[in-house]
Amino acid sequence: xxxxxxAERLNALNTGSVAASHLAExxxxxxxxxxxxxxPALEHDALHRMRDAEGKGITQRMALAARLLRESGxxxxxxxxxxxxxxxxxxxxxxxxxxxxxxxxAKLRAMRPxxxxxxxxxxxxxxxxxxxxxxxxxxxxxxxxxxWTQQASPYxxxxxxxxxxxxxxxxxxxxxxxxxPDHALPLLEALADDPDRYVQDSVGNWxxxxxxxxxxxxxxxxxxxxxxxxxxxxAYIRRRALRSLR
Numbered sequence: 001x002x003x004x005x006x007a008e009r010l011n012a013l014n015t016g017s018v019a020a021s022h023l024a025e026x027x028x029x030x031x032x033x034x035x036x037x038x039x040p041a042l043e044h045d046a047l048h049r050m051r052d053a054e055g056k057g058i059t060q061r062m063a064l065a066a067r068l069l070r071e072s073g074x075x076x077x078x079x080x081x082x083x084x085x086x087x088x089x090x091x092x093x094x095x096x097x098x099x100x101x102x103x104x105x106a107k108l109r110a111m112r113p114x115x116x117x118x119x120x121x122x123x124x125x126x127x128x129x130x131x132x133x134x135x136x137x138x139x140x141x142x143x144x145x146x147x148w149t150q151q152a153s154p155y156x157x158x159x160x161x162x163x164x165x166x167x168x169x170x171x172x173x174x175x176x177x178x179x180x181p182d183h184a185l186p187l188l189e190a191l192a193d194d195p196d197r198y199v200q201d202s203v204g205n206w207x208x209x210x211x212x213x214x215x216x217x218x219x220x221x222x223x224x225x226x227x228x229x230x231x232x233x234x235a236y237i238r239r240r241a242l243r244s245l246r
Contacts (some may be wrong), residue, residue: 016085024122029087035068038080038088038205040185042072046077059128062087064093081114085242089117090125090157099128104133108144123155127163131171134163138176142184149190154199161191162242167209181210181217193233199234204240215245 005028012018013025020026032050035042046068068074069091081092096102096110107130115126121174127134134141141164148160162168164184166177177184184206191203197246211218222238229235 002225003037013085016083016088018174019086020121021085023121026087027058031087034087035065038083038085039072039074041071041074046072057170062090062094062125062129063098065091068132070098070150072097077094077110086117086119086121089114089119089122093122093125097130097131097133102131102142104137105144107133108141112156115165116153116155123159127159130149130163131168135172135174138164138174139183142187144188146190148185154194154196157191157194157196158199158202159208160187161199165202165206165209167212177210178213179212182208192229192237193231195233197236200237202242204237204243206239207237208244211241211245217243218242 005025007089009018009025010028010030013020013028014030016034020029024184032047032054035050036047048067052059053064056064066075069080075095077092077095079092080088083089083092087106093111093114096107096114102110111126111130114122115185117123117126130141133218145160145163148156151157163186164177165171166181167173188203188206191199194200194203207218207221219242222242225234225238
C-alpha cells in the first residue's frame with residue numbers, strides 16, 4: 001500500500017487510532033497533533049516545541065517526543081509501548097533509550113518486546129533508540145546481544161545484527177566495527193545460515209558496511225564461508241555482502 005494518503009487516513013494516523021502501513025505514512029504523521037491526541041495533559045509549550053521542530057529529521061523528533069513526555073511526568077515506557085500507533089510505540093523506544101539511570105543491559109532487556117514488535121517501524125526505532133549507547137560500548141552490546149542470535153523470533157535475531165551494523169541507516173557509525181569487524185565474527189557466524197530472509201538481509205548489510213572500510217577482510221570471510229557453508233542462505237548473504245565490491 002503506497003497510494004495517495006487520504007485526509008481520513010491521515011487523521012487516523014495523527015490521532016493514534018491506527019498504525020502506519022508503510023514508510024511514507026510513518027513520515028507523514030504530524031507529531032504535534034499525535035502528541036495532543038494521545039497525551040492531552042501536555043502543556044501548550046510542549047506542543048509548541050514539537051511544532052517548532054517540524055522541519056527537523058524524524059529521529060530528532062522521535063527523541064523530542066520522548067523528552068516532552070518524560071518532562072510532563074508521562075515518561076513510563078509501559079504507558080505507551082502497547083499503543084495502537086506505531087509512532088507512539090516508537091516514543092516508548094526512545095523513552096527506554098534516553099533513560100539516563102539505566103545501564104545498557106537493562107535497556108536491552110526493557111527494549112526486547114519492542115524489538116520483537118509486529119510493526120516494521122517499531123522494530124527499527126528499537127535499535128535506533130539505543131544506538132548512542134551501543135556506539136559508546138560496542139563490545140558490551142555485542143556480548144549482550146550474542147544470545148539473541150539463538151532466539152526463535154527472526155525479529156530478535158535481526159535486531160542483534162542490525163543494532164550493531166558498522167554504518168547503519170540514519171545512525172551514528174560504530175568506528176570499532178568499521179576498522180575491526182572481526183570483533184563481531186561470533187555474532188555473524190551464528191547467523192551465517194539463518195533461514196529467514198529478514199535476518200539474511202541484515203547480515204548481508206552488516207558485511208557490506210564493513211567491506212567499505214575493510215574490503216580484503218570481507219573478501220576473505222566470504223571466500224571462507226563459500227567453502228564452509230553450502231546452503232542457499234549463506235550464498236544469498238555473501239552476494240548481498242559483496243554487492244558494493246563488484
